[in-house]
Amino acid sequence: MTNAEYSRQSFWRQYIFSVDHKVIGLQYGLTALSFLLLGFMLMVLMRWQLAFPGEVIPWLTFVVIFILLGLAIVFLAGKKRPYLALNSLIFFGIAALIWYFTTGEERLPGGIMLPEFYNQLGTMHGTIMVFLGVVPLAVGAFGNYILPLQIGAPDMAFPRMNMVSYWVYFIGGVLMIISFFLPGGAAQSGWTSYSPLADINTGQTMWLVAMLFVIISSLLGAINFIVTTVQLRVEGMTWFRLPFFVWTQLITAFLLLLAFPSLQIGAIMQLLDRVAGSSFFIPAGIIQGGKVLEYSGGGNPLLWQHLFWFLAHPEVYVLILPAIGIITEVVTNNTRKPLWGYPAMVYSLFFIGFMSFLVYAHHMFITGMGTAVTTWFQTTTLIISIPSIIFLAVIVFTLWGGSIRFTTPMLFALAWVPMFGIGGLTGLPLGLAPPDIHLHDTYYVIGHFHYIVAPGSIIAFFAGIYYWFPKICGKKLNDNLGKVHFWGTIIGMNLTFAPMLVQGMAGVSRRLYDGGLGYDHAQPVLFLNEWMTWGAWIIGIFQIFFILNIVLTLRKKSRSEENPWDATTLEWATTSPPIAHGNFITEPFVYHGPYEYNVSVNGQNVPYLPQHKKMDIED
Amino acid sequence: MNNLEKPSSTNHNNRYIIIGVSLLILTILTVWTSYFTATVGVSIAIALAIATLKGSLVASFFMHLITEKKLILVILFFTVIFLFALIFLPFSDTMNNVGIPNDY
Amino acid sequence: MEIPFTVSERPDTGLTNPKFGIWLFLASEVMLFGSLFSSYIILRTGSLDWPVQSDELNITIGAINTAILIASSLTMVLSWTALKEKQFKRFKLFIGLTILFAVLFLVLKIWLEYIPKIHHGHILSTNTFFAMYYLMTGLHALHILGGVVVMIFFWGPGSKMWQTNPDQFVNRIEVVGLYWHFVDLVWIFLFPTLYLL
Numbered sequence: 001m002t003n004a005e006y007s008r009q010s011f012w013r014q015y016i017f018s019v020d021h022k023v024i025g026l027q028y029g030l031t032a033l034s035f036l037l038l039g040f041m042l043m044v045l046m047r048w049q050l051a052f053p054g055e056v057i058p059w060l061t062f063v064v065i066f067i068l069l070g071l072a073i074v075f076l077a078g079k080k081r082p083y084l085a086l087n088s089l090i091f092f093g094i095a096a097l098i099w100y101f102t103t104g105e106e107r108l109p110g111g112i113m114l115p116e117f118y119n120q121l122g123t124m125h126g127t128i129m130v131f132l133g134v135v136p137l138a139v140g141a142f143g144n145y146i147l148p149l150q151i152g153a154p155d156m157a158f159p160r161m162n163m164v165s166y167w168v169y170f171i172g173g174v175l176m177i178i179s180f181f182l183p184g185g186a187a188q189s190g191w192t193s194y195s196p197l198a199d200i201n202t203g204q205t206m207w208l209v210a211m212l213f214v215i216i217s218s219l220l221g222a223i224n225f226i227v228t229t230v231q232l233r234v235e236g237m238t239w240f241r242l243p244f245f246v247w248t249q250l251i252t253a254f255l256l257l258l259a260f261p262s263l264q265i266g267a268i269m270q271l272l273d274r275v276a277g278s279s280f281f282i283p284a285g286i287i288q289g290g291k292v293l294e295y296s297g298g299g300n301p302l303l304w305q306h307l308f309w310f311l312a313h314p315e316v317y318v319l320i321l322p323a324i325g326i327i328t329e330v331v332t333n334n335t336r337k338p339l340w341g342y343p344a345m346v347y348s349l350f351f352i353g354f355m356s357f358l359v360y361a362h363h364m365f366i367t368g369m370g371t372a373v374t375t376w377f378q379t380t381t382l383i384i385s386i387p388s389i390i391f392l393a394v395i396v397f398t399l400w401g402g403s404i405r406f407t408t409p410m411l412f413a414l415a416w417v418p419m420f421g422i423g424g425l426t427g428l429p430l431g432l433a434p435p436d437i438h439l440h441d442t443y444y445v446i447g448h449f450h451y452i453v454a455p456g457s458i459i460a461f462f463a464g465i466y467y468w469f470p471k472i473c474g475k476k477l478n479d480n481l482g483k484v485h486f487w488g489t490i491i492g493m494n495l496t497f498a499p500m501l502v503q504g505m506a507g508v509s510r511r512l513y514d515g516g517l518g519y520d521h522a523q524p525v526l527f528l529n530e531w532m533t534w535g536a537w538i539i540g541i542f543q544i545f546f547i548l549n550i551v552l553t554l555r556k557k558s559r560s561e562e563n564p565w566d567a568t569t570l571e572w573a574t575t576s577p578p579i580a581h582g583n584f585i586t587e588p589f590v591y592h593g594p595y596e597y598n599v600s601v602n603g604q605n606v607p608y609l610p611q612h613k614k615m616d617i618e619d
Numbered sequence: 620m621n622n623l624e625k626p627s628s629t630n631h632n633n634r635y636i637i638i639g640v641s642l643l644i645l646t647i648l649t650v651w652t653s654y655f656t657a658t659v660g661v662s663i664a665i666a667l668a669i670a671t672l673k674g675s676l677v678a679s680f681f682m683h684l685i686t687e688k689k690l691i692l693v694i695l696f697f698t699v700i701f702l703f704a705l706i707f708l709p710f711s712d713t714m715n716n717v718g719i720p721n722d723y
Numbered sequence: 724m725e726i727p728f729t730v731s732e733r734p735d736t737g738l739t740n741p742k743f744g745i746w747l748f749l750a751s752e753v754m755l756f757g758s759l760f761s762s763y764i765i766l767r768t769g770s771l772d773w774p775v776q777s778d779e780l781n782i783t784i785g786a787i788n789t790a791i792l793i794a795s796s797l798t799m800v801l802s803w804t805a806l807k808e809k810q811f812k813r814f815k816l817f818i819g820l821t822i823l824f825a826v827l828f829l830v831l832k833i834w835l836e837y838i839p840k841i842h843h844g845h846i847l848s849t850n851t852f853f854a855m856y857y858l859m860t861g862l863h864a865l866h867i868l869g870g871v872v873v874m875i876f877f878w879g880p881g882s883k884m885w886q887t888n889p890d891q892f893v894n895r896i897e898v899v900g901l902y903w904h905f906v907d908l909v910w911i912f913l914f915p916t917l918y919l920l
Contacts, residue, residue: 154725154726154727155726156726157726157728157729157740157744158740158744159726219748219751222747222751223744223747223748223751224744226743226747227740227743227744227747230690230736230738230743231727231728231733231736231738231740231743232726232727232728257747257750257751258698258701258750258751258754259754260751261751261752261754261755261757261758262705262754262755262757262758262761264755264758265755265758265759265762266758268858268862269762269858272847272854272858276846276847276848277847277848278847278848278851278854278858279848279850279851279854280762280766280851280854280855280858295848296848296849296850296851296854297851298766298770298772298850298851299766299851299854300713300765300766300769302712302713303709303713303762303765303766306708306709306712306713306761306765307709307758307761307762310705310708310709310758354697357701357704357705358704358708360708361708361712364712369712369715370712370715372711373708373711373712373715376708376711631804632801632804635797635800635801635804636797638797639793639794639796639797642793642796643790643793643794646786646789646790646793646914647786649914649915649919650782650786650919653777653782653915653919653920662919662920663920666915666916666919666920667915669915670911670912670914670915673911674908674911674912677796677904677907677908677911678904678908681796681797681799681800681900681904681907682900682901682904682905688736688737688738690736690737690738690743691738691743691746694746694747694750695746695750698750698753698754699753701754702753702754702757705754705757705758705761706757706760706761706764709761709765710761710764710765710768713765713768713769714768716769717768717769
């Protein structure tokens with residue numbers, strides 16, 4: 001297809017059912033960010049209940065805030081940018097959903113949350129954040145948009161399959177939202193959907209069906225990413241000249257490819273238990289509400305846990321590895337130094353990917369597994385902490401002695417380092433079986449993984465968005481708004497998640513509708529519930545700066561230069577945004593590694609040496 | 620161009636037919652040996668061994684793994700390792716509870 | 724804009740994109756069916772009243788189906804070699820036979836196994852053995868069905884590509900073949916597990 005033919009395609013082919021990885025990446029990005037916002041709001045509702053149990057939720061305030069945000073977007077976008085204005089629908093939609101929650105007797109009757117609804121919120125918060133928010137953003141958005149550019153490819157290896165991946169994910173997401181409107185509401189058995197509860201509880205069937213779509217989307221995407229990375233690297237782009245971001249996407253794709261099938265099978269089995277009356281996970285003689293249920297029995301609830309966690313542990317590496325990739329790009333670029341230990345990073349990546357399949361049952365220490373099995377998983381879990389330490393160490397060594405530019409993306413990247421450190425370190429007592437007996441299923445676990453995902457992955461995604469925004473849109477986001485966004489987010493996140501570690505150590509269980517109110521041992525730390533709720537609101541309010549920054553930047557006319565960060569990697573070797581068809585005007589040839597900052601060429605210092613530029617200083 | 624071969628692939632066709640016939644014979648063998656129930660362990664071992672042999676023939680010759688590129692072989696190697704993890708790690712847990720009634 | 728290595732092989736890996744892609748897909752399928760086998764082991768070893776499988780299942784039909792699938796695997800690979808020898812009619816013959824064998828497999832399975840069992844009252848909810856039997860063979864049968872649909876396409880309208888782009892067509896048939904052999908391979912393990920042990 002020539003460029004002329006390409007631009008004569010219909011609106012639907014160019015923007016809706018596009019096979020261009022850049023369009024698909026943006027589709028994933030917008031959808032994922034919307035789901036992150038939705039998942040966040042579900043949690044805001046929960047946090048009200050936890051801080052002020054049994055009190056009327058200010059749902060109207062939340063609805064009004066979202067309507068105002070939507071109107072602001074419409075107003076700011078104006079007639080000049082109608083498609084930008086359309087994004088207000090996301091906000092109106094969330095406002096409508098919150099309002100819907102207050103209708104009927106099953107959710108927020110009189111504005112007061114029912115326990116069943118609390119469970120729905122908790123389950124869907126986790127599900128939406130992990131499967132519809134973080135992974136699609138990390139892999140579907142960042143991966144799709146940036147990876148082909150960084151290897152010099154014209155597109156993904158299978159562009160049509162790429163398009164299918166997005167729409168299958170989209171369907172899965174829509175089904176998840178629809179589940180709120182079904183009789184009985186959404187799934188309410190935790191994102192971990194343990195049997196036998198999930199086999200017989202309401203709301204789970206649609207969750208399982210939606211997951212089947214999400215998993216298929218991931219599998220197709222994983223195949224695409226691997227083939228693309230291996231086969232479509234441009235000439236000169238040898239393995240050890242790849243930007244580290246590409247390596248993280250490659251390993252992540254393998255994790256998705258080989259781990260998701262076990263959850264696919266588990267989900268099908270749980271679905272059959274629910275609709276066909278099978279007993280894959282139902283033990284004999286199971287009783288609900290005093291009645292013996294009509295099941296043949298003979299199933300094993302722990303089988304669900306094994307199948308689930310065989311995926312879900314590699315899944316958490318899927319959540320963090322792309323983030324580490326993004327951080328590496330931003331840090332090297334803003335330290336103006338090569339990465340300190342590139343081979344160490346790559347080999348650690350292989351190692352963590354491999355080990356991630358062997359550690360999963362550290363999520364099951366208290367299921368009565370027996371000492372030999374427990375010892376295996378405990379040992380492998382401690383071993384798998386080593387590569388993460390190497391990642392952090394390499395990044396710190398890279399920073400050492402560099403000329404650090406405190407750009408907005410760099411602020412997020414710098415904050416990421418200690419935050420991920422806290423997240424990782426708090427994992428150690430969980431990975432050891434004896435302390436895990438005390439900490440399992442407490443708020444300590446929630447604090448641990450939120451530190452990794454929120455001030456971990458999400459902070460990294462913010463860094464990536466600020467960093468690559470000029471690449472995608474040809475304009476830099478406003479720095480002042482960015483810095484405000486940064487400080488509010490970091491402070492809010494720490495205020496929200498640090499107290500969880502304290503509550504957990506005091507023994508407060510997770511998934512409690514009343515936040516520990518009914519337990520003696522929780523009384524001394526109950527006050528932290530309010531702090532955490534304030535923290536959540538702080539996070540929320542400061543995202544407004546981010547949203548407005550994007551809208552204001554998109555609507556302005558002036559453009560930044562094509563490589564405003566003076567970066568070396570290939571995505572900066574083309575226009576911003578890259579040309580629609582084939583990305584590069586002429587196919588680049590790669591002459592050196594990805595992080596040649598402040599290198600000496602023929603005795604002279606070169607501030608940065610793009611990968612596609614030959615090592616002559618007369619250029 | 621690089622996919623078409625000289626017509627001496629009648630050798631290849633013969634090879635495929637031989638493999639096919641071997642697979643059929645091995646199928647008969649599998650069924651036949653299943654009637655001699657030694658201990659459970661031995662039956663499983665024999666059935667698994669024959670199945671593995673048959674599978675290897677299909678993979679090596681029909682799927683051309685025997686001449687396949689290194690990258691594919693490496694990926695499959697690790698896949699098999701993870702497959703073993705998937706089969707043996709959960710079993711190493713549940714086998715401790717074999718024989719314990721799964722009821723209330 | 725052409726995606727490189729869609730039809731030709733990349734020099735350092737020696738692979739085309741579709742061939743690499745199908746092997747990756749098959750790797751995930753190994754994990755998919757592997758999860759089923761893992762679950763089977765756990766459920767069976769954990770069970771106190773697992774039925775004698777050879778009493779519930781017809782070994783003869785199972786064995787015949789095994790033979791049918793092996794034959795179909797052979798005809799599949801022969802259809803590919805036919806294309807490589809530029810024998811288009813032979814290709815159509817052999818892929819047609821593959822389709823017939825596959826359909827025969829499904830007919831035997833549904834007509835002589837599933838339907839009688841359902842009439843007998845042996846369904847998914849009967850006991851865990853039947854649940855696993857239906858799930859494992861059912862998922863496998865769905866894979867056969869998927870393969871049949873694709874093969875019919877390449878026997879029919881898809882075969883026009885032989886005129887326009889023969890190299891790509893040969894590659895596509897090879898990719899279909901790899902998928903098909905894998906489906907056969909799964910059955911090679913399914914049959915003894917469910918019928919003989």
